[in-house]
Amino acid sequence: MVHIVGAGPGATDLITVRGARLLGEADVVIYAGSLVSAGMLKLCRKDAEVHDSASMTLDEVLAVIEAAEHAGKTTVRLHTGDPSVYGAIQEQMDALAKRGVAFDVTPGVSSCFAAAAALRQEYTLPGISQTLIITRGAGRTPVPEAESLRRLAAHQATMCIYLSVSMLDKVAAELIAGGYAPETPVAVVQRASWPDEKTVRGTLTTIAQQVKDAGIDRQAMIVVSRCLDADYELSRLYAPEFSHMFRKAQQQ
Numbered sequence: 001m002v003h004i005v006g007a008g009p010g011a012t013d014l015i016t017v018r019g020a021r022l023l024g025e026a027d028v029v030i031y032a033g034s035l036v037s038a039g040m041l042k043l044c045r046k047d048a049e050v051h052d053s054a055s056m057t058l059d060e061v062l063a064v065i066e067a068a069e070h071a072g073k074t075t076v077r078l079h080t081g082d083p084s085v086y087g088a089i090q091e092q093m094d095a096l097a098k099r100g101v102a103f104d105v106t107p108g109v110s111s112c113f114a115a116a117a118a119l120r121q122e123y124t125l126p127g128i129s130q131t132l133i134i135t136r137g138a139g140r141t142p143v144p145e146a147e148s149l150r151r152l153a154a155h156q157a158t159m160c161i162y163l164s165v166s167m168l169d170k171v172a173a174e175l176i177a178g179g180y181a182p183e184t185p186v187a188v189v190q191r192a193s194w195p196d197e198k199t200v201r202g203t204l205t206t207i208a209q210q211v212k213d214a215g216i217d218r219q220a221m222i223v224v225s226r227c228l229d230a231d232y233e234l235s236r237l238y239a240p241e242f243s244h245m246f247r248k249a250q251q252q
Contacts, residue, residue: 002065002075002101004089006082006108007031011193012039014114019106027073030061035080035219037194049073062095069101082110085134086162110134112160114192115221118199119228121187123158126233128226131157137164137171153178158225165190165220169208175224176204185228190220201228 003022008014015023023029023043031040033052041050049068053061061077068075083089083105096103112134116123123132133152136143141163145151152159153175164171165188176182186207190198202210204224211220 002069002077002096002103003106004077004079004083004093004103005106006084006087006110007036007040007078007080008109009081009111009114009193010037010191011114012037012042014109014193015040015043016106016108019108022106023076023078025074026076028064028068028075029078030056030064030075031078032080036078040078058091058095061092062099065096065101066099079108080111082108085110085112086136111162111192111221112223115160115187115189115223118189118192118197119187119223121223121225121228123160123223123225123227125227125230128230128232129156129158131155133157133159134162135159136162137167137174139164139167149174150178153180156180156226158227159223161222161224164222165211166217168211168222171222172204172208180204180224184224184226187223187228188216188220189223190214190216190218192221 003026005019005022007019020043023040024045026044026048028049029044030051030053032054034054044050051064065075077092079087079089084107093103124130133155135147135149135152137149149171156179161171182205183203186202186204188200188207188211198214198216200207200210200214200216
């Protein structure tokens, strides 16, 4: 059996309870060493067989899994954040399915949510933004034209942009060209939830230079949103004059 587990954004105590249990039970662990905190390995059994997949190909990862399966062992494939977001797990799951290997997936806390926690920010504020777009800029991995940053900017929604901080100047230019005002607030959070977490705040016109000055060039989330600096309406959920199935409206 193979368990694909989301390790969370970095802090070892942000893995899910289920993920920690599976990691502690596994005979074989294959983890994304370039991104997953080494502290996660403390949750493994001392006799577990551990592989760092940072330098491995897909075929090499599958070979380790197949060997474990033939030996009747349980494997955890440990990915950073939530494995469904830029985790490259679909190709692994499809390959396992073709080989008749049973697997399941345990979700994890994605870095965009760890970034929100670091910023002490809600992404969906009444009257400001009720939509969160998770995306990335086009680089070595292309994006469909309909999902380009310039096209997505037309929605004026909150955007969490992964894997793009090294081309932040281009990202900002594309967002402005797509309709965001140059003064739109932006925050960049590097290694959210890690001990060396770093946050930079600015606008679309200033953020690229600010991030360069801060020495941030990888493992960072770009958050673009008017929610970062806005007067907003209070939620109707707690308004005394608002009724819902658990509370009657109070008379004014």
